[in-house]
Amino acid sequence: MIPAAFEYARAGSVEEAIELLGRDEDAKVLAGGHSLIPALKLRIARPSVLVDIGRLEGLSYVREDGDVVAIGALTRHAALVRDPVLAARCPLIAHAAELVGDPQVRHLGTIGGSLAHADPASDLGAVALVLDGELVARGPNGERTIPMTEFFTGPFTNALGPQELLTEIRVPTVERGVYLKYQRSVRDWATVGVAAAVVDGRVQVGLASMGATPLRASAVEEALAGGASPADAAARAGDGTEPPADVNASSEYRAHLARVLVRRALEQL
């Protein structure tokens, strides 16, 4: 499969990338390319210009910043898996990153690209939501911070402006976290993914592939906060969701998987 023709521009800096994105309304950002290039090959995506940020210096890092762990948007999944700061401060991200795709995909795919792609089945999307993370974006008017809970706006759409670039993911120190997913094979998207973590003493639960975007399982969180047992809270995992139906699973089956996986995740937490 051959992508439709496009122009290619490699950005030498974040500022240059922002400027290049401003030149054409159909421009698209290319990072690791492991969501975008398959879409180009299927001609689902037909951008006029690809702005390649894959080689930008200084956007691949994991570092402690006070109580927060700051992750550069271009950090590859493989680097997340073996990062010592994440192992100590937020092992949930490293664990979930190891379940993304396969080794070759993890060598190129980036955390920022994965989040910005805003796939409803995104493993790291569910994880970032459950951690109550924040995203740092830079655009022509400077830098702003977007709460993770406001980032996903629909399937494959996010809160970034057309000229904004996601530069950093910020998450709190969270020692206890679990990510479980059910999938037919490792290269399939999560049929259902469940992230659970204890953030500031509160149990938070996130879902992948249970609606138009990665979601927080609000009904489960409220039940737990009200003193429900893990099993009783998990029974509410499908409440308020609209799980899709496709070749892998019916909506009802996804809701069943969510209840089972949330119960297991809460028991493991």
Next chain:
Amino acid sequence: MTNVALTVNGVRHEADVEPRLLLVYYLRETLGLKGTNVGCDTSSCGACTILVDGQSVKSCTLLTAQADGSDVTTIEGLAADGELHPVQQAFHEQHALQCGYCTPGFVMATVSLLQENPSPSEEEIRHGLEGNLCRCTGYHNIVRAVEAAARAGA
């Protein structure tokens, strides 16, 4: 067109390429290195696995332009001075192939895996080769070959 310069199997190449040219087609059709196979063409099967800067990647899901400045190794670049690479030797000795179509990709994925983890357990080998499919289902001998290559210090 975009200008790229990359090193493939130790030889530097420079070319003007269409931005949409996938690396696997540059390798196969421009450079004539047809050891790298195209299987599924959807980044699922791993038949097109090569090393870019030492790490396994699927060359059907990488633009040639993205590889500008990189050091690329294909299956043709593994043997040195007529001697098979230890991973190739192990695949040969353990008969880790049936039809052979997936083999170049499995060999390259194994080279990358053993660089990251020189003595993997059987479970780690199976997890580490999850990005490659063998439709003859010859996985047992492939795992044996990876174990043998690890013992040989590949």
